[in-house]
Amino acid sequence: MKLAIFGGMFDPPHFGHLTLAERTLSILKADRMLFVPAASHPMKSEVGHSNAQDRFAMTSLAVKDHPLFSVSDIEINRPGVSYTVDTLEEIRKQYNPETIFLCIGADNAASFHKWHRPERIVELCNIVVWKRSSDLVITSLFTDQMIMLDTPLIDVSSTQIRQLVHSGKSIEGLVPDAVREYIVEHSLYR
Numbered sequence: 001m002k003l004a005i006f007g008g009m010f011d012p013p014h015f016g017h018l019t020l021a022e023r024t025l026s027i028l029k030a031d032r033m034l035f036v037p038a039a040s041h042p043m044k045s046e047v048g049h050s051n052a053q054d055r056f057a058m059t060s061l062a063v064k065d066h067p068l069f070s071v072s073d074i075e076i077n078r079p080g081v082s083y084t085v086d087t088l089e090e091i092r093k094q095y096n097p098e099t100i101f102l103c104i105g106a107d108n109a110a111s112f113h114k115w116h117r118p119e120r121i122v123e124l125c126n127i128v129v130w131k132r133s134s135d136l137v138i139t140s141l142f143t144d145q146m147i148m149l150d151t152p153l154i155d156v157s158s159t160q161i162r163q164l165v166h167s168g169k170s171i172e173g174l175v176p177d178a179v180r181e182y183i184v185e186h187s188l189y190r
């Protein structure tokens, strides 16, 4: 199995994430996309944001009808700071994939050499960088080991959705209906 990994806050997950994941799977010819919601920052104020359990629940709802998408609670259930390298080791044990593609945005790729144990990360997976034509050239010590995918920006962000909900506006068409219903039922982003 060729497994692609998509880490993010997913606060909330939206059609931008889903479209990006679909395109990435088809370009890479990978078998499955695993969404990995990140743990909440222990020191950061949660005002205006939702907690890890709600983000996990919404991500599960967002992917539920897609046969090639699934969600992992690996980072939100791990105590303390989560390092990508530990997530990859754990995923390798759990899923035993033939190949792992770790998908990251171009902004994160530029500072990849500063991550915890980057040399081990590139042993464990292929790094796929979502690069938009407008992005600056990435300079990282590991650029040679990265696969660059030119992906268009879909015009939606979680920040925009949180703001719309906060001001009582509609988010129809920006997130799957089940996610929209969850946000209403749990009074998120109010």
Ligand code: ATP
Pocket: 007, 008, 009, 010, 011, 016, 017, 020, 104, 105, 106, 130, 152, 153, 154, 155, 156, 157, 158, 159, 160
């Ligand atoms: P926020 O607005 O809260 O910063 P976000 O919408 O960027 O959130 P994240 O959960 O941070 O969502 O997304 C993880 C990664 O998904 C981003 O780093 C980016 O690479 C990619 N991504 C998110 N939204 C889009 C989009 N609309 N089009 C293309 N890529 C996206």
